[in-house]
Every structure is written in C-alpha cells, then in structure tokens.
Amino acid sequence: MQSIKAQTLFLIGIAGALLMMTTMEFRGKAERNGLTTVQDSIPKLDSTTGLKIAPGFDMVRAQCTACHSSRLILQYRATREGWKERIRWMQQKQNLWDLGENEPIILDYLAKNYGPEKKEVRREPLQPIEWYKLNSK
Ligand code: HEC
Structure with missing residues (x-):
C-alpha cells in the first residue's frame, strides 16, 4: 500500500x-x-505619474510634470499637431521652455499614447422616417 x-x-x-x-x-x-x-501587450503604467511606460516616457516625465500634475496630460487627447499647438500655447503663455531636439520624442510619445480617442460607433439615423398618426379612437 x-x-x-x-x-x-x-x-x-x-x-x-x-x-x-x-x-x-x-x-x-x-x-x-x-x-x-x-x-x-497591455501597456504598463508608471505608478507615480500614471503615464504609460513606452518610448519617450522618461523624457515626458522629466519635461512635462515639472509645473503641473501628469493628470493634465492623462485627461488630454490630441493628434501630434494638437499636442504641438498645446506645447506652443504653454510656451507663449505659461513660460514653458524650448524643448529643442527633445520635442519630436515628446510629440511621438504623446500622439502615440494619448492620441484622439476613437469615436463611438453609432449607426446612422433611420431615414426616411414615415410618420403616421395614432388613431385616437
Ligand atoms: C513651465 C511650466 C509648464 C511645463 C513645463 C509644462 N506645462 Fe503644461 N501647462 C502649464 C500651465 C500653467 C497649464 C495650465 C494649467 C491650468 O489650466 O490649470 C498647463 C496645461 C497643460 C495641459 C492642459 C491643457 C488644457 O487645455 O486642458 C496639458 C495637456 C499640458 N499642459 C501638457 C503639457 C505637456 C505635454 C508638457 C510637456 C511638454 C507640459 N504640459 C509642460 C505649464 C507647463
């Protein structure tokens, strides 16, 4: 046994x-x-900033969280052009410095990881609609 x-x-x-x-x-x-x-394939998030850990992350953390929380970045979505405009705006109005050769790295990161959100897919409205009167009797 x-x-x-x-x-x-x-x-x-x-x-x-x-x-x-x-x-x-x-x-x-x-x-x-x-x-x-x-x-x-699930992107890892940095535990302090909540930013996605991907190429360019270190640069963005260093350059973009000095004045404000990373939250402003997390809640914003834009194309590469849109991000560039935001950066120009901060440079003109908020004393953001010239990002120099780091700018393309930062823009790539932002556009890739915080690009425009996919639009909700909705069906087209029904057309044409034939309305009819309800018979009240
Ligand atoms: C020199 C300081 C400074 C730095 C560095 C800085 N920002 Fe800003 N940013 C600001 C200020 C000031 C605001 C406005 C904050 C507010 O409205 O409360 C702002 C706002 C924002 C917003 C919100 C815009 C909106 O319309 O909602 C985003 C997104 C943003 N910054 C992204 C970035 C990114 C990306 C970087 C790195 C390239 C960066 N910031 C670096 C000063 C800075």
Missing part, C-alpha cells in the same frame, strides 16, 4: 515537471518567433 502511494506521487511529480517544461518551451518558442502574449 505504502509503496503504491509513493509511486503514484512520484509519477504525478514527473508529469508536473514535464508539463512545466513544455509550457516553458512553448513560451520560449513564441518569444523567439516574435509572438507576444496578451499580458505583454
């Missing part, structure tokens, strides 16, 4: 180890083939 139990446990252990090895092998293969898992 005792040895059968031990044997079963041993076999379960081997099976588990094999399963783990296959899973790791699969992930390794997927990574080598350039595939990403769902988890990998």
